[in-house]
Amino acid sequence: MGATPPLSPLAPSDFPDLPVIEGVSFATAEAGVRYTGRPDVMLAKLVSATTIAGAFTRSATRSAAVLDCQEKIGQNSDAGAAILVNSGNANAFTGRNGTDAVKALTEATAKTLNIPEDRVFTSSTGVIGEALPHQRITDKLAELSKALAPGDISAAARAIMTTDTFPKGSSTTVTIDGQQVRIAGIAKGSGMIAPDMATMLVYIFTDAAVDQPVLQSMVTALNRKTFNCITVDSDTSTSDTLLVAATGASGIRITESSVGFMEGLRQVMLDLAHQVVRDGEGATKFVEIAVTGAASDAEARIHGMAIANSPLVKTAIAGEDANWGRIVMAIGKSGARADRDQLSIRFGDILVANEGWVNPDYSEDEAAAYMKNQELEIHVDLGLGGGTAVVWTCDLTHGYIDINADYRS
Amino acid sequence: MGATPPLSPLAPSDFPDLPVIEGVSFATAEAGVRYTGRPDVMLAKLVSATTIAGAFTRSATRSAAVLDCQEKIGQNSDAGAAILVNSGNANAFTGRNGTDAVKALTEATAKTLNIPEDRVFTSSTGVIGEALPHQRITDKLAELSKALAPGDISAAARAIMTTDTFPKGSSTTVTIDGQQVRIAGIAKGSGMIAPDMATMLVYIFTDAAVDQPVLQSMVTALNRKTFNCITVDSDTSTSDTLLVAATGASGIRITESSVGFMEGLRQVMLDLAHQVVRDGEGATKFVEIAVTGAASDAEARIHGMAIANSPLVKTAIAGEDANWGRIVMAIGKSGARADRDQLSIRFGDILVANEGWVNPDYSEDEAAAYMKNQELEIHVDLGLGGGTAVVWTCDLTHGYIDINADYRS
Numbered sequence: 001m002g003a004t005p006p007l008s009p010l011a012p013s014d015f016p017d018l019p020v021i022e023g024v025s026f027a028t029a030e031a032g033v034r035y036t037g038r039p040d041v042m043l044a045k046l047v048s049a050t051t052i053a054g055a056f057t058r059s060a061t062r063s064a065a066v067l068d069c070q071e072k073i074g075q076n077s078d079a080g081a082a083i084l085v086n087s088g089n090a091n092a093f094t095g096r097n098g099t100d101a102v103k104a105l106t107e108a109t110a111k112t113l114n115i116p117e118d119r120v121f122t123s124s125t126g127v128i129g130e131a132l133p134h135q136r137i138t139d140k141l142a143e144l145s146k147a148l149a150p151g152d153i154s155a156a157a158r159a160i161m162t163t164d165t166f167p168k169g170s171s172t173t174v175t176i177d178g179q180q181v182r183i184a185g186i187a188k189g190s191g192m193i194a195p196d197m198a199t200m201l202v203y204i205f206t207d208a209a210v211d212q213p214v215l216q217s218m219v220t221a222l223n224r225k226t227f228n229c230i231t232v233d234s235d236t237s238t239s240d241t242l243l244v245a246a247t248g249a250s251g252i253r254i255t256e257s258s259v260g261f262m263e264g265l266r267q268v269m270l271d272l273a274h275q276v277v278r279d280g281e282g283a284t285k286f287v288e289i290a291v292t293g294a295a296s297d298a299e300a301r302i303h304g305m306a307i308a309n310s311p312l313v314k315t316a317i318a319g320e321d322a323n324w325g326r327i328v329m330a331i332g333k334s335g336a337r338a339d340r341d342q343l344s345i346r347f348g349d350i351l352v353a354n355e356g357w358v359n360p361d362y363s364e365d366e367a368a369a370y371m372k373n374q375e376l377e378i379h380v381d382l383g384l385g386g387g388t389a390v391v392w393t394c395d396l397t398h399g400y401i402d403i404n405a406d407y408r409s
Numbered sequence: 410m411g412a413t414p415p416l417s418p419l420a421p422s423d424f425p426d427l428p429v430i431e432g433v434s435f436a437t438a439e440a441g442v443r444y445t446g447r448p449d450v451m452l453a454k455l456v457s458a459t460t461i462a463g464a465f466t467r468s469a470t471r472s473a474a475v476l477d478c479q480e481k482i483g484q485n486s487d488a489g490a491a492i493l494v495n496s497g498n499a500n501a502f503t504g505r506n507g508t509d510a511v512k513a514l515t516e517a518t519a520k521t522l523n524i525p526e527d528r529v530f531t532s533s534t535g536v537i538g539e540a541l542p543h544q545r546i547t548d549k550l551a552e553l554s555k556a557l558a559p560g561d562i563s564a565a566a567r568a569i570m571t572t573d574t575f576p577k578g579s580s581t582t583v584t585i586d587g588q589q590v591r592i593a594g595i596a597k598g599s600g601m602i603a604p605d606m607a608t609m610l611v612y613i614f615t616d617a618a619v620d621q622p623v624l625q626s627m628v629t630a631l632n633r634k635t636f637n638c639i640t641v642d643s644d645t646s647t648s649d650t651l652l653v654a655a656t657g658a659s660g661i662r663i664t665e666s667s668v669g670f671m672e673g674l675r676q677v678m679l680d681l682a683h684q685v686v687r688d689g690e691g692a693t694k695f696v697e698i699a700v701t702g703a704a705s706d707a708e709a710r711i712h713g714m715a716i717a718n719s720p721l722v723k724t725a726i727a728g729e730d731a732n733w734g735r736i737v738m739a740i741g742k743s744g745a746r747a748d749r750d751q752l753s754i755r756f757g758d759i760l761v762a763n764e765g766w767v768n769p770d771y772s773e774d775e776a777a778a779y780m781k782n783q784e785l786e787i788h789v790d791l792g793l794g795g796g797t798a799v800v801w802t803c804d805l806t807h808g809y810i811d812i813n814a815d816y817r818s
Contacts (some may be wrong), residue, residue: 094749400724
């Protein structure tokens with residue numbers, strides 16, 4: 001696997017204290033799927049009537065576990081549920097064998113926890129193209145079941161890590177009609193050290209009571225503005241999975257109009273999404289790209305992602321070079337509408353270019369000083385309409401090449 | 410500008426001997442647009458009745474020179490024509506000023522050569538966002554006009570270089586009904602050292618007589634299979650320009666059915682396109698990606714470009730890692746149709762994966778040995794239909810980061 005890369009310079013100082021979410025309990029185990037001497041399986045058990053919503057990779061080559069989750073999501077059930085995740089082996093591109101492995105895991109988990117099989121959701125992350133030794137996991141189910149405890153979410157965050165340089169967690173508490181509901185989530189994702197995939201896995205839990213269709217529509221809408229607006233290197237995993245489970249244990253019912261709950265969920269999702277960018281391979285800069293004045297929100301996002309994914313923009317940022325010409329280039333190639341002579345570009349508060357030409361007051365020294373910051377904001381205004389988007393990315397450095405051009409042996 | 414990078418390890422051993430194309434003459438001059446001590450302007454003068462076809466960047470932020478060429482292309486004229494190209498300054502993102510500079514250049518060239526202004530085509534390549542000091546070029550027009558000579562195409566190839574590590578030329582001779590027509594072309598393009606743009610400029614000349622609409626339809630079709638099938642880093646210049654001029658001096662008329670001529674033109678275009686990839690920044694491997702079995706040719710190209718542009722695939726190639734999992738990932742994210750369980754992947758003659766899983770006879774040692782070659786072939790079969798495409802790219806190395814993350818100062 002090569003050496004573990006050093007802790008990202010953009011990592012948060014500590015793993016946060018996450019509140020206990022009533023209705024969910026966690027356990028982890030060392031199943032030895034691939035790694036030894038560390039937990040590599042996490043099980044989350046959810047009380048009966050928990051609703052579960054999700055979002056998944058749109059890859060045409062998605063893994064068997066993703067296909068299985070997609071089939072099961074959207075139902076309403078009074079039965080309990082479970083989420084089982086292993087690290088070390090992604091069970092991706094394993095042909096028919098992959099489907100059988102998912103079946104073996106969900107069947108055994110259902111039996112152990114006495115819940116219906118269609119209420120068991122699994123994810124796998126790690127090497128691809130190798131058969132998942134699923135029996136190593138099912139052999140641990142009795143142990144996992146016994147160990148289930150409400151407070152072990154931080155251990156779960158660690159068990160699902162592959163090449164992450166830090167565990168990722170976030171939470172918030174929302175007050176609704178004087179009563180509190182809690183939201184807590186964990187994530188993994190950073191990029192890949194050969195032969196891992198850059199799988200992003202996210203599990204969020206709340207004690208609110210939310211009907212499944214309401215929860216699903218919130219998750220779908222928020223996913224579009226959070227996880228779907230981050231990019232490390234434009235590459236997409238075959239296994240990306242986001243699951244949000246509402247246990248209802250607080251007794252507080254959330255409806256479509258619960259703006260406060262939706263805002264809390266958005267904060268947790270955005271925080272976890274940002275943490276994934278901060279753990280981007282080789283990242284030394286965290287970059288927010290805000291696009292305004294586009295012909296539509298969709299076109300604003302296309303421009304934002306074209307800038308965020310441009311190797312030339314990302315290397316310029318790594319080199320602390322205020323190279324606005326590369327931003328113009330990325331906008332031009334994006335395919336969305338732009339008018340060269342209406343464009344303006346800011347780095348932070350510095351107006352770099354305006355109406356298609358460099359700002360006459362632009363100071364290269366001032367811009368160069370700004371680019372030395374670890375957190376950067378690039379603002380592009382297209383001058384065409386009311387479309388806006390914000391996307392987040394990191395720079396492209398020698399560290400990325402070191403990690404990804406490593407020999408597999 | 411930083412130090413000139415060393416000669417690409419993928420460079421051809423020599424600049425080829427290019428034949429004289431009757432009806433076109435060349436001159437170069439040191440105008441000092443930005444560089445000193447080297448020619449930075451080339452002028453090509455074309456005899457009357459020369460037909461000219463072209464293809465241009467589709468960037469929404471394309472430069473004034475490109476817009477001017479696009480406006481002029483497609484006409485038929487009995488007048489002479491000219492192509493004027495400068496290196497050092499791209500005259501891109503220079504607002505209204507850029508349009509004025511193009512007007513000044515075309516007006517002065519037309520006057521000097523006594524041809525209509527709408528028969529003068531210009532290109533500029535180099536730094537962007539800085540006003541083009543066009544008078545330095547027009548001051549040299551009398552000198553250029555006097556120096557025009559039929560044999561100076563190789564000097565022209567050198568005058569248009571910016572960060573290229575070698576000049577690019579190619580030619581062929583086609584026999585039609587026992588008579589010979591000649592095709593010779595030059596190109597520049599490699600990538601960009603800050604603050605240059607990765608402009609690709611290509612000028613091809615033939616002594617065949619070809620009606621403009623016939624020439625244009627050939628160029629459009631061939632461009633799709635040559636220059637539009639190469640990628641260094643997925644980024645697109647605001648100034649990319651391809652012009653093909655047919656002087657008619659051989660007296661041999663080419664029609665739509667002249668398969669031999671079209672094949673000759675294809676060879677020259679493909680050779681120049683490959684030379685641009687071979688001069689990709691930091692490139693150490695030349696990679697051909699052949700896609701078959703896609704739902705359509707268009708979808709095959711989408712898959713091919715997704716593989717060719719994937720930073721994860723490109724770093725794996727740099728690391729000589731036969732990482733077929735990253736190819737599966739790139740296919741999955743491309744947006745074109747794929748069925749995981751129908752996919753097969755070859756590196757050269759080595760069958761790596763078949764019908765969605767690793768080939769049981771696959772030897773990682775054999776694949777690792779293959780990946781040490783400087784020229785690599787990756788073949789993906791989708792197993793869906795008859796769509797095919799071939800695209801070419803290079804690897805992503807520390808050299809790319811060195812060149813592009815350099816400080817601008």
